[in-house]
Amino acid sequence: MFNIILFGPPGSGKGTQSEKLIQAYGLKHLSTGDLLRSEIARQTPLGLEAKSIMDRGQLVPDEVVVGMISSALDNHPQARGFLFDGFPRTVAQSEALDKLLRLKNTEIGVVLALEVGEEELVNRLLNRGLTSGRSDDTNESVIRARITEYRNKTSVVAEHYDKSGKVVKVPGEGTVDEIFRSLCSEIDRRLS
Numbered sequence: 001m002f003n004i005i006l007f008g009p010p011g012s013g014k015g016t017q018s019e020k021l022i023q024a025y026g027l028k029h030l031s032t033g034d035l036l037r038s039e040i041a042r043q044t045p046l047g048l049e050a051k052s053i054m055d056r057g058q059l060v061p062d063e064v065v066v067g068m069i070s071s072a073l074d075n076h077p078q079a080r081g082f083l084f085d086g087f088p089r090t091v092a093q094s095e096a097l098d099k100l101l102r103l104k105n106t107e108i109g110v111v112l113a114l115e116v117g118e119e120e121l122v123n124r125l126l127n128r129g130l131t132s133g134r135s136d137d138t139n140e141s142v143i144r145a146r147i148t149e150y151r152n153k154t155s156v157v158a159e160h161y162d163k164s165g166k167v168v169k170v171p172g173e174g175t176v177d178e179i180f181r182s183l184c185s186e187i188d189r190r191l192s
């Protein structure tokens, strides 16, 4: 099993690159943002709780997302590997993930960290908001709040994995295909 964390701030291209990577490597895509939006669409109690937090640009509680990831791992026992997108977003989430993977006799193979400047992030998210139907993409102050949450709570997750030498920084500005090729070459180097 080869498991990847695609890491980076909101708007860094994780969703776009995830779609290409899961096709290329046959991985199961686990996006906590997508899982939460599906709960919201189905109007589950969890979705109703998460929606107001997400609309403020804040992180939903660790136990909520860890619970979703734990079930998703259990639901895909035959997976060749997982691509985590938008998770883990706090150190507590990364510790919980390490533990869940250890129970399945596997671990994170690599953390691919997409790097994009803040103004570019805001522009991309505002642009996405024109068509995505995502309420958290239409308001600049919510976008800035998400980037602040990333800086305060999520960027330290990279340090957690850096201790075991698993983090690779990848420039996230350029064409989608250029960035995809950079990500693939980092993965291929670790698979061979």
Ligand code: ADP
Residues within 6 Å of the ligand: 009, 010, 011, 032, 033, 034, 036, 053, 054, 055, 057, 058, 059, 060, 061, 062, 065, 085, 086, 087, 088, 089, 093, 136, 146
């Ligand atoms: P983006 O990376 O563009 O912000 P996501 O779809 O990954 O978009 O996340 C949207 C929102 O969902 C976040 O702002 C946050 O409120 C919530 N969320 C997603 N993943 C997590 C997580 N791992 N922990 C806490 N909250 C999360």
